[in-house]
Amino acid sequence: xxxxxxxxxxxxxxxxxxxxNDLSFSVEPGSITGFLGPNGAGKxxxxxxxxxxxxxxxxxxxxxxxxxxxxxxxxxxFLPEExxxxxxxxxxxxxAFLASLKGVPTAEGRRRARTMLEAQGLGGHLRKPIxxxxxxxxxxxxxxxxxxxxPDLVILDEPFSGLDPVNQQALEGVIRDIAARGATVxxxxxxxxxxxxxxxxxxxxxxxxKAFDGTVPEARAAAPRVLTLExxxxxxxxxxxxxxxxxxxxxxxxxxxxxxxxAVVAPHAPVQEVLRALFSQGFDVSRFExxxxxxxxxxxxxxxxxxxxxxxxESAA
Amino acid sequence: MRRLLIIAGREYMSYVRTAGFWxxxxxxxxxxxxxxxxxxxxDRAQQGSTVAIVDLTGGDYAARLRARLDEDVRDGGxxxxxxxxxxxxxxxxxxxxxxxGGRGGEPAARAELARVAPGAASRFKAPPPPFRIxxxxxxxxxxxxxxxxxxxxxxxxxxxxxxxxxxxxAVVLHRSEGEIAVDLWxxxxxxxxxxxxxxVAMRDLLRAERLTAAGLSxxxxxxxxxxxxxxxxxxxxxxxxxxxxxxxxxPTVVGFALGVGLFMVIFAGAGLLFxxxxxxxxxxxxxxxxxxxxxxxxxxxxxLGVAALTxxxxxxxxxxxxxxxxxxxxGMAADVGSVLMGRGLxxxxxxxxxxxxVMYAAIFAGIGAFxxxxxxxxxxxxxxxxxxTVPILFMSLAVRDPGSPLLQVLSWIPPFTPFxxxxxxxxxxxxxxxxxxxxxxxxxxxxVVHLSGRAFKAGAxxxxxxxxxxxxxxxxxxxxx
Numbered sequence: 001x002x003x004x005x006x007x008x009x010x011x012x013x014x015x016x017x018x019x020x021n022d023l024s025f026s027v028e029p030g031s032i033t034g035f036l037g038p039n040g041a042g043k044x045x046x047x048x049x050x051x052x053x054x055x056x057x058x059x060x061x062x063x064x065x066x067x068x069x070x071x072x073x074x075x076x077x078f079l080p081e082e083x084x085x086x087x088x089x090x091x092x093x094x095x096a097f098l099a100s101l102k103g104v105p106t107a108e109g110r111r112r113a114r115t116m117l118e119a120q121g122l123g124g125h126l127r128k129p130i131x132x133x134x135x136x137x138x139x140x141x142x143x144x145x146x147x148x149x150x151p152d153l154v155i156l157d158e159p160f161s162g163l164d165p166v167n168q169q170a171l172e173g174v175i176r177d178i179a180a181r182g183a184t185v186x187x188x189x190x191x192x193x194x195x196x197x198x199x200x201x202x203x204x205x206x207x208x209x210k211a212f213d214g215t216v217p218e219a220r221a222a223a224p225r226v227l228t229l230e231x232x233x234x235x236x237x238x239x240x241x242x243x244x245x246x247x248x249x250x251x252x253x254x255x256x257x258x259x260x261x262x263a264v265v266a267p268h269a270p271v272q273e274v275l276r277a278l279f280s281q282g283f284d285v286s287r288f289e290x291x292x293x294x295x296x297x298x299x300x301x302x303x304x305x306x307x308x309x310x311x312x313x314e315s316a317a
Numbered sequence: 318m319r320r321l322l323i324i325a326g327r328e329y330m331s332y333v334r335t336a337g338f339w340x341x342x343x344x345x346x347x348x349x350x351x352x353x354x355x356x357x358x359x360d361r362a363q364q365g366s367t368v369a370i371v372d373l374t375g376g377d378y379a380a381r382l383r384a385r386l387d388e389d390v391r392d393g394g395x396x397x398x399x400x401x402x403x404x405x406x407x408x409x410x411x412x413x414x415x416x417x418g419g420r421g422g423e424p425a426a427r428a429e430l431a432r433v434a435p436g437a438a439s440r441f442k443a444p445p446p447p448f449r450i451x452x453x454x455x456x457x458x459x460x461x462x463x464x465x466x467x468x469x470x471x472x473x474x475x476x477x478x479x480x481x482x483x484x485x486x487a488v489v490l491h492r493s494e495g496e497i498a499v500d501l502w503x504x505x506x507x508x509x510x511x512x513x514x515x516x517v518a519m520r521d522l523l524r525a526e527r528l529t530a531a532g533l534s535x536x537x538x539x540x541x542x543x544x545x546x547x548x549x550x551x552x553x554x555x556x557x558x559x560x561x562x563x564x565x566x567x568p569t570v571v572g573f574a575l576g577v578g579l580f581m582v583i584f585a586g587a588g589l590l591f592x593x594x595x596x597x598x599x600x601x602x603x604x605x606x607x608x609x610x611x612x613x614x615x616x617x618x619x620x621l622g623v624a625a626l627t628x629x630x631x632x633x634x635x636x637x638x639x640x641x642x643x644x645x646x647x648g649m650a651a652d653v654g655s656v657l658m659g660r661g662l663x664x665x666x667x668x669x670x671x672x673x674x675v676m677y678a679a680i681f682a683g684i685g686a687f688x689x690x691x692x693x694x695x696x697x698x699x700x701x702x703x704x705x706t707v708p709i710l711f712m713s714l715a716v717r718d719p720g721s722p723l724l725q726v727l728s729w730i731p732p733f734t735p736f737x738x739x740x741x742x743x744x745x746x747x748x749x750x751x752x753x754x755x756x757x758x759x760x761x762x763x764x765v766v767h768l769s770g771r772a773f774k775a776g777a778x779x780x781x782x783x784x785x786x787x788x789x790x791x792x793x794x795x796x797x798x
Contacts, residue, residue: 051608053778070611078608084601086331100323101609145605 004153004184005050010059010149012045021208023059025188029152032179034195035188037205037298043188044081045207047157051078064153067096073101074277077151077183082151082157087131089115091141094174095148096131102149109148116144120174132310136167138309140141143171147178156177156187160194172198192295202295206303216295223301225271225291229278230287235261241277243269258286267301320610321618328622333629342630346637364505366485367478370451371468373461373491378522382490383450385518392418392513394443395426396654401441404646406434419543420663446466447510448486454478461491465500473500484684486511497523567658570744573716575666576736580709583674583735586627587681590619594685594773595694603777612774615764620678627674656743665742668755673735686776698754708736719744728754731761 005027012020020042023080027033037043048054050061053070085094096109104112117126120140122133127151130138139162147154155300156175156260160168175198181187185194195202204212204219212219228250239247243265250260263272271290278285294299329516332338340449372379395418402412402755410433414423418426423443431438445789454471457464470476473486488511501512506699525538552565597603606615609783642650657663680701689693708729719741734754 048778053604053607053774067755075611076565076608080601080604080608081606082601084597084605086597086602087600088331097323097327098609099606101320101606103319142605 002029003027003062004031004064006060006062007046007050008060008062009059010061012042012049012054018206020049020056021209023205023210024205025203025210025213027153027184029184030179030182031200032175032185032187032198034199035186035205036190036192036295037188037203038190038196039213041190041204041205042208043171043190043205044157044197047078047155047186050155051076061273066089072153075152077102077149077152077154078249079143079146079147079159080158081161081188083139085130085145086140088129090127091122091133091144092126092131093260094141094227095145099148102151104149112148113144116148117141120144121294127249129294136163139163139167142181142246143174146153147183150181153186158189159187160191168194176238194257196295199314204299204302207237211303212298214294219295219298219302220293221266223269223298225265226291227271227274228260229283229285230258230260230264231258231283231285233261233278233283233285237281238263238278238283241274241281243274273307292307318614322486323607324615325622325625328619330627331591331593332623338626338630342633344439345630345634347517349638363388366511366641367451367482368448368488369451369468369471369478369488369785370485371453371457371464373459373464373489374497374626376494378490378497381522382488382515385522386446386450386514390444390446391423391512393471394423398426398441399442401437402430404550404649405437407648407652407713410434410648425566447514451478451482451484455486456486461489461500462507462753464489465502468502473506474504475519475756490516512735539773552591556798567652567664569716569719570657570743571653572662573712573740576708576712576715577740579666579670579673580705580712580736582628582670583626583677584674584705586623587677589626589683590623590678591685592692592700593623594682595691596777598616598686599689607774607777612770612777615777616679616682616770616773619682620675623678624674640765662739662742665739669735669739669758672755672758672762676731677771679762679766683772683776686773704732712733712736712740715740719746721731725750729757730760734758 003026007023010020010023011018020310023042023046025027032135035043035046041083044056051054052073053296060067062068062096064075066072069076086097089097092110092113095106095113096106099109099112100106114126117123117140120143122137122140125133125137130141133141133199143156143159147158158173159175163171171192175185175187187194187198201215202212202219203210212222224245227244230253235247235249238244238261241263244263245266248265249260250262252258263274265274275288278288370382372381395415397420399411399414404413413433414426414429417429421428427438427441430441454467456477459469468484468487468489471478472487474483485504487502489502491498491500497519499515503511503517519543525542525783528538528541529535594603596608605617610618638733639650652706681698684696684697684701686698711724711733714721715737718724724737724741728741728750734757738754739753742751
């Protein structure tokens, strides 16, 4: 099957600064691919090159089988990082106008706009000027505008930024729906949780270079796991067990509780072997807990960079 | 092309749907009517005023001044009839009315007007006198200072004339060191209608008196007053190769008017476009559009949309103006029409307007794509605005001295070409100059569109403040690795 998007040895320099450096990856049709990296990693520059907004310094991009964006422009949907719509237009007109640029007749565009906006809970705001809508509502309008022409490839640049956690969750549903319709989705983000829940594949980017390209489990497997042990255990003996790369004391789970140790298990090392060796050597362990690494952990290991703390429902409340 | 037209349509409708568009469409002609009619309204407002003449000279100056003022009013009527004849039936008719008035006064001029322009004569109303002369207040003292003191309460409105009428002004004729002098009272400080009329009438009256005293016979005096040398203006450029008529001057005037009109149209359109691009840039709509259409389509669509809007307004105003001219001055309308069509001015206007608009619109759009705020716009637009004022400074020279070498040189500088060439076009500019400047403009416009397109593309997705240096750096082609 031909890839929906192929990025081949792509480089972009702004003067002496290299924003994207020899980047290659491909996106399979019908998949959801996360394009991940901290701010300034080169995600937006890559997205802009894919869309033909800026020219690459070197490299080649194939979009929906075409070497240039122009012939397939109508089959691509795009949500830019910085949102913008005509403030005095109403949502239906705005969506229909942008869809008409993609070849959808105005009447059909308006029909689709109404249906999709109503599905997004904006049925009561169809005739209001966009400047009268809340930021979250305007972002929904913009997302609808990006997909109203039923594109084969949808590129979303930081689609979750600026949304509250409830709307972030709703947007995840929308992205799944787009993929369920058969479209290919590439979205950039610096929040790993969304990618973890949504993506078939992820491409990790750090300082303009690709740090990882694969599935989420593959990415996670690259990160060490943490085994927490409660009971009487010898830290030095524990550290000598096969696969254990570091051991640290941890505070008891409760006041006056049993002492605890955390053992960092090397990536790909079988945790069962560690546990088996633990018990066979007579460690007095009353409780153990294995924590699988998150994509966030994997990113730090794979890129050597830290990411901003993700926003949670609790922190947002 | 499809996307270009869609963007143009949205641009056009976004303005047409606003109340501001319809207001400006209606208010501009209304403003013109008010502007043109304002002097008439102001005159009419003062026409209701009442003025008394008090004569302390011991002579009959009051009666003579009144007679002279009446004569001036009649002369004004003849002048109005001459103008009416000129605008409705042409210069020959105007000359006939003036000569008839000179021979037989106002009745003869009216009869002549009825002969040369019957339609205009039927609706002609003689201009009313600028003010009414009333008898002075009763029981005024005979001494100047006392008279002035007695008049003050009448002028200030504290007292009225016996019939209850308000006195708005007074002319006190007296002698000062043996010479006739005037104290002029007016209710309003700025009102000068009475002063102007009295000054002219008294000057003529005293000159006539002095000349009569020197021995000039009344007949000779009248002849002297009516003496007006007939000046024939001749020029090899005149239509008949001889005498210069108003019709000969009309092309220059029309060309100048078209140049000024074009300046206003181009900069009004380019200004609208600039604001539209800046709004889309600041609201990030440009980046959305850039993901759906090419730079050429976006910029071209916006330029076309605003051009259609400007054309709508211009054609509406032109149609209204033409109708008004045909109704009010059919003779003038026919002459202007023949100048526009006969000398190719209309064709030149269309060509220079087209190229000039596209050139300036592309520059404004390219700059607008970098501006998020009016402050940034001010910084980047100032050089363009300064450049644009140059043709305005030189356009009047095109009327006075259309063959000026300086003007000829400036006409070849593309940013000035449309305005200066149109202003000169009424004065028989050589065809090679027209063709040459149009070709140069075509090339310049193509280059400007190309460079502005590049700037527009870079500006559409740029962020942060941009100065002129950075903007110009974006015009350079990107280096390949």
